[in-house]
Amino acid sequence: MICKMLNIKYPIIQAGMAGGPTTPELVAAVSNAGALGTLGAGYMSPKDIRNVLSQITKQTTAPFAVNLFLPQVYEKNEQQILNMQKYLNSYRKQLGIPEVSSVPDMRDVFEQQLNVVKEAGVKIVSFTFNKPSVSLIEKLHDSGITVIATATTVKEAKELELNGVDMIVAQGSEAGGHRGTFLDVEDEALIGTMALVPQIVDAVQCPVIAAGGIMDGRGLAAAFSLGASAVQLGTAFLTVYESGASEIHQSAILTSKDTDTKITQAFSGKSARGFKNEMMMNLESITGLPPYPIHHVLTSDIRKEAARQGNKEMVSIWAGQASALSKKQSAKDLVENLVRDCKNTISHTSTD
Numbered sequence: 001m002i003c004k005m006l007n008i009k010y011p012i013i014q015a016g017m018a019g020g021p022t023t024p025e026l027v028a029a030v031s032n033a034g035a036l037g038t039l040g041a042g043y044m045s046p047k048d049i050r051n052v053l054s055q056i057t058k059q060t061t062a063p064f065a066v067n068l069f070l071p072q073v074y075e076k077n078e079q080q081i082l083n084m085q086k087y088l089n090s091y092r093k094q095l096g097i098p099e100v101s102s103v104p105d106m107r108d109v110f111e112q113q114l115n116v117v118k119e120a121g122v123k124i125v126s127f128t129f130n131k132p133s134v135s136l137i138e139k140l141h142d143s144g145i146t147v148i149a150t151a152t153t154v155k156e157a158k159e160l161e162l163n164g165v166d167m168i169v170a171q172g173s174e175a176g177g178h179r180g181t182f183l184d185v186e187d188e189a190l191i192g193t194m195a196l197v198p199q200i201v202d203a204v205q206c207p208v209i210a211a212g213g214i215m216d217g218r219g220l221a222a223a224f225s226l227g228a229s230a231v232q233l234g235t236a237f238l239t240v241y242e243s244g245a246s247e248i249h250q251s252a253i254l255t256s257k258d259t260d261t262k263i264t265q266a267f268s269g270k271s272a273r274g275f276k277n278e279m280m281m282n283l284e285s286i287t288g289l290p291p292y293p294i295h296h297v298l299t300s301d302i303r304k305e306a307a308r309q310g311n312k313e314m315v316s317i318w319a320g321q322a323s324a325l326s327k328k329q330s331a332k333d334l335v336e337n338l339v340r341d342c343k344n345t346i347s348h349t350s351t352d
């Protein structure tokens, strides 16, 4: 049913991953392979989104999605920000970039981002970090757009369904990147995919998409056995040839082991799973980090420059708990291997 709703061949979604990994080539290759490619547009300017969407539509006529961050309410404490800038200046010094002692100007461009997506005729939009309002969902439905949103608990999934989303991503705590938690306390909303998916499936009527720790056909088979209608994979797509993930990011994933990741608020003020490193561990010892998205903006010049210099100790390297299962391959091969290995797993599953 979900394939019909999304007009795709396989119930596999490449997660929208903001920050560069989801190149137009990746999104198009995934959609051309029969799965659903997603542009992670959360951090992009409306102008950049417009450009990238036109590059995607030159490379595929298949459906694809755009993922956006819903705005959130946060407190701006100027003294806290200035204290953090002072602390972060030691990293800036080490990297040889200008020190900063000002409060950043924060502007929310969600409405403009969404307008560009609608104007471009994108038919599937996924959200994270909050719950889309009833009126927003109605407007998107009026434009013929299918709405997907992320839940990390049963309570969140029920609220998303009540507001009218078409399908829900059940994001388990194995998942790489930021947590979509918006109702529950972040530390308490850490339910593993195996436990979360069947509970959300039982609690809602709409299709559920399992996300978190799924890397191969065995993961797909497990998710479908738990009642998921589709799967969403992030980390597995970071090491395909078409991925825009940096060299540091890809090699960290390809050489990782099961215990390498940790959920942290150190880089952005919001819980996210990534590889442990020096900056993460140092910032974790500080109490009262500025909230997301402020802290994310404060650390961004450091993370960018560290990535440019190939310094993996001062950059956020998001990945899920099953990153060690990743492979270097094309997006098409990944999709085809997922489908074939899932079928093999299911046909060899026995309770004897």
Ligand SMILES: Cc1cc2nc3c(=O)[nH]c(=O)nc-3n(C[C@H](O)[C@H](O)[C@H](O)COP(=O)(O)O)c2cc1C
Pocket (backbone or CB within 6 Å): 015, 016, 017, 018, 021, 040, 041, 042, 067, 127, 128, 150, 171, 174, 175, 176, 177, 178, 211, 212, 213, 214, 232, 233, 234, 235, 236, 318, 319, 320, 321, 322
């Ligand atoms: C590098 C990275 C960036 C991510 N960025 C986003 C994002 O912009 N929006 C979003 O909804 N989810 C994002 N996620 C989370 C994914 O949607 C998904 O929940 C997660 O990748 C699933 O777990 P896995 O990485 O083990 O496959 C990101 C994940 C990663 C690894």
